[in-house]
Amino acid sequence: MSKTLADLLPGVAVQHVIGDLAVPIRSLVYDSRRVEPGSLFVAIRGQHSDGHQFLAQAISRGAAALVVDQRYWQGPAPAGVPVVVVADSRVALAPLAAAFYDYPGRALVTIGITGTKGKSTTTDLTAQLLAAAGRAVGMMSTVDFQIGARRWPNDTRQSTPEAPEVQALLREMVAAGCDTAVIEATSHALSPRWGRLVGCAFAVAVMLNIGHEHLDYHGSFEQYRADKAQLFALLAERAGPTWAIVNADDPNHHHFLAAAPATATRLRYGLNEPAEVQGRLIQSGPMGSVVRVSSPWGEADLTVPLPGRFNASNALAALTVALTQGIPLATAAAALASVRAPRGRMAPVNAGQPFGVIVDYAHNPDSFEQIFAMLRPQVQGRMIAVFGSAGERDVAKRAIQGEIAGRMCDLLVLTDEDPRGEDREAIIAQIAAGAEQAGKRAGSGYLCIPDRAQAIRAALAAARPGDLVLLLGKGHEGSIIYADHSIPWDEEGEARRALAELGYGNHVEMPESSQESR
Numbered sequence: 001m002s003k004t005l006a007d008l009l010p011g012v013a014v015q016h017v018i019g020d021l022a023v024p025i026r027s028l029v030y031d032s033r034r035v036e037p038g039s040l041f042v043a044i045r046g047q048h049s050d051g052h053q054f055l056a057q058a059i060s061r062g063a064a065a066l067v068v069d070q071r072y073w074q075g076p077a078p079a080g081v082p083v084v085v086v087a088d089s090r091v092a093l094a095p096l097a098a099a100f101y102d103y104p105g106r107a108l109v110t111i112g113i114t115g116t117k118g119k120s121t122t123t124d125l126t127a128q129l130l131a132a133a134g135r136a137v138g139m140m141s142t143v144d145f146q147i148g149a150r151r152w153p154n155d156t157r158q159s160t161p162e163a164p165e166v167q168a169l170l171r172e173m174v175a176a177g178c179d180t181a182v183i184e185a186t187s188h189a190l191s192p193r194w195g196r197l198v199g200c201a202f203a204v205a206v207m208l209n210i211g212h213e214h215l216d217y218h219g220s221f222e223q224y225r226a227d228k229a230q231l232f233a234l235l236a237e238r239a240g241p242t243w244a245i246v247n248a249d250d251p252n253h254h255h256f257l258a259a260a261p262a263t264a265t266r267l268r269y270g271l272n273e274p275a276e277v278q279g280r281l282i283q284s285g286p287m288g289s290v291v292r293v294s295s296p297w298g299e300a301d302l303t304v305p306l307p308g309r310f311n312a313s314n315a316l317a318a319l320t321v322a323l324t325q326g327i328p329l330a331t332a333a334a335a336l337a338s339v340r341a342p343r344g345r346m347a348p349v350n351a352g353q354p355f356g357v358i359v360d361y362a363h364n365p366d367s368f369e370q371i372f373a374m375l376r377p378q379v380q381g382r383m384i385a386v387f388g389s390a391g392e393r394d395v396a397k398r399a400i401q402g403e404i405a406g407r408m409c410d411l412l413v414l415t416d417e418d419p420r421g422e423d424r425e426a427i428i429a430q431i432a433a434g435a436e437q438a439g440k441r442a443g444s445g446y447l448c449i450p451d452r453a454q455a456i457r458a459a460l461a462a463a464r465p466g467d468l469v470l471l472l473g474k475g476h477e478g479s480i481i482y483a484d485h486s487i488p489w490d491e492e493g494e495a496r497r498a499l500a501e502l503g504y505g506n507h508v509e510m511p512e513s514s515q516e517s518r
């Protein structure tokens with residue numbers, strides 16, 4: 001692919017250009033430390049530093065051209081290196097990347113999945129379902145990336161990576177012969193302040209549900225909903241048929257349908273409210289559920305091998321996507337029966353101990369409500385939850401998490417999630433304040449143990465036969481982030497080590513989701 005600077009500018013809000021637009025561009029980077037000879041360096045002002053301070057470094061490393069933000073660039077223009085001044089360099093990143101990688105999304109059926117809860121699971125289920133039905137599938141989720149038969153952990157610490165990474169992955173998928181890409185679309189990525197998914201030419205947009213998350217970033221619930229609905233507006237980029245799929249059971253679904261272009265085929269799925277793809281839960285248990293489906297494509301009973309009503313709903317979303325892609329209902333239903341949960345999503349850890357241990361990524365109030373409500377009736381003894389809350393993120397949710405867990409669990413062990421630059425003990429104190437509101441007291445109802453490895457050990461040591469220990473918030477994540485360093489982390493592995501220290505582990509049964517080599 002040989003591109004000039006001029007080739008990359010369609011869709012970019014260019015204010016003015018200094019220098020020659022015919023210069024060839026060999027790579028696209030937004031971090032000066034990654035600049036190589038021939039790179040286009042896009043300077044972004046971030047929370048911690050300002051890419052405009054690294055222009056000289058980028059040039060000395062061989063940058064062929066610079067993109068700068070008119071609000072933050074002071075000049076002067078460097079001699080011999082073209083400069084494109086744009087209205088917003090963060091927002092410019094996606095159109096630049098889509099053009100640089102030659103719009104790979106147009107050569108794929110791109111499927112975007114958004115919502116507050118269940119995005120990763122539904123993205124994975126959809127990818128598994130389409131692959132089982134014979135599609136050559138690529139996937140980007142919080143947990144894993146996939147290109148055809150190759151799957152590897154997403155260790156970018158972003159659910160939806162930055163646009164250059166997204167477009168590069170889509171290009172790799174095309175090169176590997178994929179015909180379909182399933183992309184987990186977060187509200188940050190979709191927000192017009194970032195617009196990371198602009199240029200993906202989505203053919204299918206899916207909305208799962210909307211709850212309380214990231215309000216610090218979006219400002220209000222209405223803005224959060226509008227930002228997520230951008231996924232549906234992006235269907236307008238597609239030349240060809242598009243589908244707008246929403247969960248009729250979420251009262252916000254109208255906002256998503258309203259954002260889709262008039263030409264999109266609108267489809268609702270639902271377990272409660274009237275929908276085109278109508279599911280009815282006829283059986284539900286800790287191992288999974290059976291959903292009776294009636295749809296314009298026929299009727300079938302779906303066996304969903306994942307626990308909880310919300311997974312039945314997620315499966316219905318994945319099924320609806322498959323139906324829009326011409327996959328027969330019977331084929332899709334058969335494929336769904338053998339799907340697996342992604343890593344760290346409701347993953348049991350069993351070393352032969354007389355109490356349950358489950359690792360899950362739940363890290364917001366809605367997920368807490370759901371997971372506790374779902375598991376409580378199935379637990380004979382006490383429910384013990386180990387969790388924290390992220391630093392430099394939604395502060396309001398911390399006490400709410402504490403209150404919900406305090407109300408629904410017997411013992412809480414409050415610990416680090418990712419303190420980042422914040423005081424770890426202050427975060428825990430904010431969660432504890434919520435637990436106190438629910439009547440829990442320090443020492444008996446909750447323990448504060450910032451060191452997560454020790455917190456897990458304390459919870460497991462406190463567990464008695466019949467109890468359930470829930471390790472929440474880290475799921476698949478491979479690190480804990482502190483102010484100036486990260487430590488490697490493996491929640492399931494840590495739980496196994498702690499159980500072994502307690503004398504369990506002669507009978508080690510690996511959880512299903514970690515048996516695959518990834």
Ligand SMILES: CC(=O)N[C@H]1[C@@H](OP(=O)(O)OP(=O)(O)OC[C@H]2O[C@@H](n3ccc(=O)[nH]c3=O)[C@H](O)[C@@H]2O)O[C@H](CO)[C@@H](O)[C@@H]1O[C@H](C)C(=O)N[C@@H](C)C(=O)N[C@H](CCC(=O)O)C(=O)O
Pocket residue numbers: 030031032033044045046047048049050051054156157158159160161162186187188189
């Ligand atoms: C909080 C946040 O939004 N952080 C993002 C932000 O980082 P930042 O503002 O700290 O960046 P910075 O360190 O100040 O640097 C600013 C710029 O200077 C550049 N730089 C820096 C140093 C240097 O020597 N040279 C240089 O060029 C950096 O590469 C960057 O482009 O800008 C970076 C580059 O664009 C992002 O990768 C980073 O995402 C981090 C990893 C992140 O945590 N993002 C979260 C908020 C996120 O995106 N989350 C969503 C939703 C998750 C969910 O729904 O749960 C997601 O999709 O993951």
